[in-house]
Amino acid sequence: MKILHLDSSILGAASASRSLSASVVEELRRHHPDATVTHRDLTIETIPHLTGAIAAGFRDTGIKDFDAATRAEHARSKALVEEFLASDIIVIGAPMNNFSVPSQLKAWIDRVAQAGRTFRYTENGPVGLSGGRRVVVASTRGGMYSAGPGAVMDFQEAYLKAVFAFLGITDVNFVRAERLTKGGEIRTQSLEAAQAAVANSVKPSEAA
Numbered sequence: 001m002k003i004l005h006l007d008s009s010i011l012g013a014a015s016a017s018r019s020l021s022a023s024v025v026e027e028l029r030r031h032h033p034d035a036t037v038t039h040r041d042l043t044i045e046t047i048p049h050l051t052g053a054i055a056a057g058f059r060d061t062g063i064k065d066f067d068a069a070t071r072a073e074h075a076r077s078k079a080l081v082e083e084f085l086a087s088d089i090i091v092i093g094a095p096m097n098n099f100s101v102p103s104q105l106k107a108w109i110d111r112v113a114q115a116g117r118t119f120r121y122t123e124n125g126p127v128g129l130s131g132g133r134r135v136v137v138a139s140t141r142g143g144m145y146s147a148g149p150g151a152v153m154d155f156q157e158a159y160l161k162a163v164f165a166f167l168g169i170t171d172v173n174f175v176r177a178e179r180l181t182k183g184g185e186i187r188t189q190s191l192e193a194a195q196a197a198v199a200n201s202v203k204p205s206e207a208a
Helices: 016-031 068-085 103-112 149-153 157-166 184-196
Strands: 002-007 036-041 089-095 119-122 125-128 134-140 171-177
Touching: 002 016, 016 089, 016 134, 016 171, 016 184, 068 103, 125 157, 134 157, 157 171, 171 184
Parallel strands: 002 036, 002 089, 089 134, 134 171
Antiparallel strands: 119 125
16 A cells, blocks of 8 residues: 655644654554555645746647756656655644635645646546546645535635545545634644544545
8 A cells, every 4th residue: 555645734843733644543553453654745845837938848838948947847747746656644633724725725725737648638528537446535625614604615615625536536535623823722622632533533434
């Protein structure tokens, strides 16, 4: 088994999502001691956002002339998608930033969403090519967005579920900690509940 572990929080050691994602990986390794883990800290090894020239490495943008730096980005795109496709389970530490995912994580997604590699277009619409994999997301939020008035502003978990489904992955589980900005006992209880949910989060979903 190959596990790809991605972290995207800018908070370093103070990050709740990093702590949760590490716990998920630890639990997976407990069940699969021979698993190999590749860890990418997307805030340290940053992935530049797409430009027309960079995107031309895996889609037709009409741009044909590339300098050495752009060719290096084409190589990065190729390596990232190959790493993704070689993985059996993807564990993602994803805090909610302004109701969505961190831009560092979005930059990674933009590199691995490649027509002909992870999905394809057909006359009946796009079809995912990345099925058979599992995704576990360590999701952290400052407020309450899984229920109540804040649910309409959840463009974080809803986006991740949609984009992986687009790529053909329907086995997407979330281990979630919310109301983290409330402090004190509320924050502690939320983090403890999330840690307690880690074991269930690594189980394949019924939708898979």
